[in-house]
Each structure stands twice: as structure tokens, then as C-alpha cells.
Amino acid sequence: MRYLTVALAKGRLAELAMELFISIGMDCSEMKEKTRKLIFTDEVNKMKFILVKASDVPTYVEYGAADIGIVGKDTLLEDNRNLYEMIDLGFGKCKMAVCGPVELKGKLDTMTNLRVASKYPHIALKYFQDDKGQTIEIIKLNGSVELAPLVGLSDVIVDIVETGKTLKENGLDVLEDVCPLSARFVVNKVSMKMEKERIMNIVQKFKEQIEK
Amino acid sequence: MSNWKLHTPNGVNDILPSECAVKKEIESTIWSVFSSFGYKEVETPTFEYYDCYAGLGGQISQEHMFKFFDEQGRILALRPDFTTSIARMASTKVDDAAAPLRYLYTGNVYRVEQTQGARQREFTQSGIELIGSYLPAADAEVIAAAMEAIMAVGIEDFSMEIGQIAFFNGLVEQAGLDGKSIEKLRERIDSKDSVGIKTITDKLDIDESIKNLIIDLPYLFGGAEVFEKAYVDGLNETSKIALDNLKRIYELLCLYGFEKYVSIDLGMLESIDYYTGSIFKCYTHGVGFPICAGGRYDNLMGQFGSPKGAVGAAIGINRILSVLSDKENHDISASLIFAEHNAEGIGYDIAYNLRVNGCLVEMYIGGGDYSDAVEYAKSRDIGAMLRVFPDGKLIIDDFTKHETTETTANEFLGYYDDDMMFEHNDCGCGHDHEQVHDHGHEHHHDCDCGCED
Numbered sequence: 090m091r092y093l094t095v096a097l098a099k100g101r102l103a104e105l106a107m108e109l110f111i112s113i114g115m116d117c118s119e120m121k122e123k124t125r126k127l128i129f130t131d132e133v134n135k136m137k138f139i140l141v142k143a144s145d146v147p148t149y150v151e152y153g154a155a156d157i158g159i160v161g162k163d164t165l166l167e168d169n170r171n172l173y174e175m176i177d178l179g180f181g182k183c184k185m186a187v188c189g190p191v192e193l194k195g196k197l198d199t200m201t202n203l204r205v206a207s208k209y210p211h212i213a214l215k216y217f218q219d220d221k222g223q224t225i226e227i228i229k230l231n232g233s234v235e236l237a238p239l240v241g242l243s244d245v246i247v248d249i250v251e252t253g254k255t256l257k258e259n260g261l262d263v264l265e266d267v268c269p270l271s272a273r274f275v276v277n278k279v280s281m282k283m284e285k286e287r288i289m290n291i292v293q294k295f296k297e298q299i300e301k
Numbered sequence: 302m303s304n305w306k307l308h309t310p311n312g313v314n315d316i317l318p319s320e321c322a323v324k325k326e327i328e329s330t331i332w333s334v335f336s337s338f339g340y341k342e343v344e345t346p347t348f349e350y351y352d353c354y355a356g357l358g359g360q361i362s363q364e365h366m367f368k369f370f371d372e373q374g375r376i377l378a379l380r381p382d383f384t385t386s387i388a389r390m391a392s393t394k395v396d397d398a399a400a401p402l403r404y405l406y407t408g409n410v411y412r413v414e415q416t417q418g419a420r421q422r423e424f425t426q427s428g429i430e431l432i433g434s435y436l437p438a439a440d441a442e443v444i445a446a447a448m449e450a451i452m453a454v455g456i457e458d459f460s461m462e463i464g465q466i467a468f469f470n471g472l473v474e475q476a477g478l479d480g481k482s483i484e485k486l487r488e489r490i491d492s493k494d495s496v497g498i499k500t501i502t503d504k505l506d507i508d509e510s511i512k513n514l515i516i517d518l519p520y521l522f523g524g525a526e527v528f529e530k531a532y533v534d535g536l537n538e539t540s541k542i543a544l545d546n547l548k549r550i551y552e553l554l555c556l557y558g559f560e561k562y563v564s565i566d567l568g569m570l571e572s573i574d575y576y577t578g579s580i581f582k583c584y585t586h587g588v589g590f591p592i593c594a595g596g597r598y599d600n601l602m603g604q605f606g607s608p609k610g611a612v613g614a615a616i617g618i619n620r621i622l623s624v625l626s627d628k629e630n631h632d633i634s635a636s637l638i639f640a641e642h643n644a645e646g647i648g649y650d651i652a653y654n655l656r657v658n659g660c661l662v663e664m665y666i667g668g669g670d671y672s673d674a675v676e677y678a679k680s681r682d683i684g685a686m687l688r689v690f691p692d693g694k695l696i697i698d699d700f701t702k703h704e705t706t707e708t709t710a711n712e713f714l715g716y717y718d719d720d721m722m723f724e725h726n727d728c729g730c731g732h733d734h735e736q737v738h739d740h741g742h743e744h745h746h747d748c749d750c751g752c753e754d
Contacts, residue, residue, distance in 0.1 A: 091586070152589045173492055173493040177496045278591075279588065279590065283584055
């Protein structure tokens with residue numbers, strides 16, 4: 090039997106995903122140990138788990154280097170890869186939102202030359218240009234995006250909002266919701282065809298677990 | 302300033318001899334299979350007017366084409382595929398009465414792709430187009446020919462998925478969706494995103510059985526049992542005809558003997574503006590993308606003024622190559638001729654005679670002495686060395702048999718005897734063969750030595 094390879098987004102998502110795999114009878118004990126290893130094998134079920142950076146998960150899966158991936162919807166939206174997005178795993182829930190100083194609430198539509206800072210330039214562009222029909226200027230940042238409106242780099246930001254705590258502490262607020270986010274189970278299109286039974290088996294079991 | 306002259310641009314590659322040999326072999330195998338189905342090879346220009354490729358519902362969007370201008374400012378584009386050009390050619394240059402037309406092609410296509418990874422901007426496609434038939438027998442023939450070709454190159458473990466665009470078109474027609482929602486729904490079904498599909502169907506006021514069918518569409522893949530699930534009550538004419546059509550294609554493919562390779566996927570919905578009926582993709586282990594794809598494109602011929610049914614398939618040679626990359630490259634070893642000073646003429650004569658008999662012959666041009674030539678031969682795939690002296694003496698060093706023979710050029714070439722003769726020919730191609738040849742021709746001997754084996 091071939092190994093099925095699962096790419097997990099490093100961090101909290103990987104931990105939650107592992108729990109899900111354990112709950113359907115996979116052996117992930119190797120991963121529980123504190124180690125710097127990036128690849129773990131379950132010889133019984135012929136599974137391999139690899140730990141990669143979240144934004145790389147869709148790449149591994151699209152190219153077939155991994156058959157399955159567990160990754161946030163934000164990464165999928167930003168990358169727009171050619172994959173099967175089979176299940177909403179229901180964890181890692183948060184939302185993508187336009188945030189900024191509270192006084193801009195309700196005024197975004199009337200602003201011309203809106204400057205938007207984001208780690209997710211494609212999502213921001215798609216939301217403003219395709220969905221709202223508004224031309225904007227995108228400023229791509231790699232972190233601490235909340236800072237941008239405070240120092241005048243941008244008018245607003247498009248970012249992930251979980252609790253909204255960071256925003257509040259920096260005097261920002263959610264102005265508009267872009268979309269809800271959560272972890273997704275994605276599958277390479279070729280693997281889906283070539284390993285139909287094994288993958289659908291996991292999908293079925295996951296769905297049962299999630300409904301519990 | 303960077304100096305780019307040592308590099309190839311993103312997305313294009315050199316192909317070195319060992320890989321090139323395998324690639325050409327794959328191309329020629331595929332060519333033979335397609336041509337055995339009665340397809341005739343054609344060539345179309347590497348670039349055409351952009352308008353040719355840009356027609357309504359073109360399969361490749363403009364941001365994926367390499368464009369440039371001619372001297373009159375018209376936009377040209379490197380061909381992003383062959384189908385469009387062949388459709389243009391068939392519409393404008395071929396008599397209508399000649400249908401059905403069967404064309405085959407092999408060549409490179411060019412696309413502007415994001416090249417962070419394995420996506421190429423220049424790649425080789427080998428494919429067929431069957432123009433002038435609306436019948437399922439045409440679809441089945443093209444799919445069958447593609448599968449024969451894939452098997453002929455040595456891929457046994459593959460899966461050919463067939464779908465039907467018109468079935469989906471029938472469903473959304475019934476649901477009364479507008480263009481934008483259709484695209485959204487298509488995208489979500491194509492990526493098997495059930496959550497996303499439900500958010501669209503929840504808003505629809507349609508027959509419950511149709512609604513459930515749309516939600517189930519991503520999972521409607523597998524064997525013949527898919528048809529039973531898809532034939533629900535309340536299907537409209539479009540969907541019913543589409544399903545009948547796909548079922549017929551499937552049955553015909555089973556009659557071809559391909560049952561174990563073919564499965565149905567009604568959720569496969571790519572390029573729906575371009576394809577009008579059947580659509581198919583072929584997958585195998587070891588490559589994350591389809592190795593072959595195609596479908597029915599009944600609207601394309603009409604855009605060039607000659608509406609006709611047409612169906613085609615294209616095989617991605619580079620992808621096949623990556624699957625077969627561990628395939629052994631059985632190079633035929635060459636012979637190396639080392640001519641001593643003033644013996645070049647005799648050397649060339651021997652080389653010519655061996656070459657016309659199908660042997661691979663290299664001349665040593667390294668400029669060194671015989672021991673240098675031996676060194677060279679050992680570093681290469683050389684089966685035998687022929688050392689020629691000005692007086693006609695010839696020493697043959699057969700590396701595969703570890704034999705050294707001393708003879709003369711005349712004897713080796715069979716010039717000395719007027720009679721037909723048998724001769725043992727050590728041409729170095731790695732085979733023992735006795736040859737019969739007729740002597741007397743300055744630069745020719747007729748021989749059936751079969752060296753090309």
C-alpha cells in the first residue's frame with residue numbers, strides 16, 4: 090500500500106488536526122513527543138504526516154507532494170489553488186474582516202483611494218474590487234498589520250479577527266466582515282481519484298467525529 | 302546589473318540527451334498509436350493573431366498568453382494550445398464534405414503561469430482532434446485512443462475520469478441561476494466544497510430532488526452506479542440528454558475494453574465556457590496533475606464560421622516524462638573510430654558504411670593519441686573502437702566482448718572479394734550478426750545486417 094501523506098499547518102491547527110486523526114484511530118504518538126522532526130509515520134495505517142508552514146500547505150497538496158492537507162480557509166482564499174476542499178473541520182474558527190479606526194465605520198464605500206494594508210492582498214483585493222466594485226490601493230505587510238492605520242501607512246487593514254482583543258488594544262474596530270474562516274480538509278485532485286476509497290473513508294469518519 | 306545569459310527564463314528548460322531520448326520515444330509511441338486510429342498529423346503556426354485564441358469562451362484567459370505585436374501593431378500570441386488553431390484551420394482550409402476529420406499533433410505550447418514550482422511556461426502536448434461528429438462514438442473514440450496511447454508509453458496504473466458539462470448546465474438552467482451565481486456554484490462543485498454549495502442552494506426555490514442532486518454533485522463520482530444516483534425525478538431535457546450521452550460514452554468505452562480504467566465524475570466542471578459536453582481527465586500516481594485532458598467543444602468551430610461537433614484530447618508529454626523519469630534509457634552504444642595520421646579517408650569510409658547499415662558511429666576528434674581515445678571511449682557509452690592505419694590496417698577493440706581483432710579496412714568492408722560473402726561484422730552495436738553483402742560499390746553495401754536492432 091502507498092503512504093498517504095498529510096500536510097499539516099504548523100502550530101495550533103496541527104495539534105487540533107492530530108487529535109482528530111487520533112480520534113479516528115491513527116497512530117500519531119510520534120508527534121506528541123517534543124522533537125524537531127518534520128515528518129512522522131504511522132506504519133500501521135500507512136500514513137505520513139508532515140509539518141509545513143501554513144501558507145505552504147496548499148502548495149504541497151496541489152503538487153501532490155501531500156495527498157491531504159489541513160489548513161485555514163484564509164490560506165486557501167489567499168492562494169486560490171486547484172484543490173478539493175472537502176470538509177469544514179469546524180475548529181480554528183475566526184473571521185476575515187476589514188478593520189480600522191471606529192470613526193470610519195459605514196464610510197468606507199464613499200472613500201476614494203482607500204489604502205488597505207494586509208497580509209492577504211488577494212483576499213483584500215477580491216473583496217473590495219470584485220465583491221464591492223471599489224478600486225483600492227493594497228499595501229502588503231507580513232506582520233503587526235494593526236500598526237498600519239495607527240502610523241498612517243494605510244486607512245484600514247484586512248486581517249483575521251479571533252477575539253478582537255488586539256484590535257481593541259490598538260484602538261481599532263471591525264468595520265466590515267469579509268468572510269468566516271475555519272480549518273479545512275483539502276485533497277489533491279489526483280489523489281482523490283487514485284486513492285478514492287482510503288480518502289473517502291477518512292472523510293466519512295471525520296464527518297462523523299465533527300457531528301458528535 | 303545581473304547577467305542573465307547563463308540562465309534560462311522562468312518556466313522553460315533545456316532537455317539533455319538522456320531525458321530527450323525518453324521524451325522522443327514517448328512522442329513517437331503516442332504518434333504511432335494516434336496514427337493507428339487514422340489520425341493524420343498537422344502542424345499549425347507557433348504564433349497567431351491574438352484574436353484567434355481570444356474568441357468567446359476561449360479556454361485560456363488572456364493573462365495566460367504570451368503576447369507581442371507585428372509591424373502593423375496587431376497583437377500576436379504564442380499558441381497556448383493546439384485545439385484553437387486546428388479548429389481555425391479545419392474551418393477555413395478544409396472542405397466540409399471531408400468530415401469527420403481526424404487530426405493529430407505534437408508540439409510545444411506556451412502559457413504565462415506562475416512558475417513558483419513545477420509549472421512550466423513551455424511544454425509539449427501530443428493530442429488529437431476529431432471534428433465533424435456529434436455522436437458519442439466520437440467522444441468514446443478520442444478517449445479510447447488517449448488511453449491506448451497512455452498504456453503504450455508504459456503507464457498501466459491510471460484512472461480516466463469522464464464528466465458531462467451539459468448535465469450541470471441543465472441543472473442550473475432549471476435552478477434559474479444567473480451567470481455570476483453559476484460561476485460561483487461551478488467553482489464550489491469543482492472544488493468539492495459542500496459548505497459553499499449549500500450556501501448557494503439554500504437560497505434556491507427549486508424541486509427538493511434537484512437541490513439535493515446539486516449538493517451531492519461533488520460526490521457523484523465512481524463507477525456505473527453514479528448514473529443511477531443521477532437519474533432523479535424532475536431532471537429537465539438538457540440534463541437527461543446529457544446523462545444519456547455520458548452513459549452511452551461509458552458503455553462504448555466498456556466495449557473498447559477499458560472498464561477498469563474509466564470512472565464517472567459528474568462534479569468535474571472545469572472550463573465550462575469552452576467545453577459543451579463530455580469532459581475527461583486522466584490521472585496516475587507520481588504526478589499531481591492530470592496527464593491527459595480533453596472534451597467536447599461544439600461551439601468552437603462555429604466561431605470560425607463552420608459550426609460542427611468536435612472532440613479532442615491532449616496528453617502532457619512533460620508530465621508523462623516525470624512519471625516515467627525512472628524509466629531506463631536504453632541507449633544503443635556507438636562505435637568510435639580512431640584514425641591515425643593520414644588514415645582519415647579510410648576512417649570516414651568505414652564510418653559511412655557502418656552508418657548506412659544503421660550503426661551509430663562516432664569519429665574521435667579529441668586530437669590525442671590512441672590511449673587518449675581509449676580513455677574517452679571508457680568515459681562514454683562506446684561499445685567498440687576501430688583503429689585505422691594509413692596502410693589500411695584495422696584493429697577492432699570490442700569492449701563488450703573483450704576481444705581484439707586485427708584485420709584490414711578492405712577486408713572489413715568486403716572490398717577484396719568479388720563474390721557474395723558472409724562476414725562477421727563487429728560494428729559495436731552490441732549484437733552479433735552475420736551479414737550478407739554484395740561488394741563493389743564505392744560507398745555502399747546492401748546488407749540486411751539488422752544493426753538498427
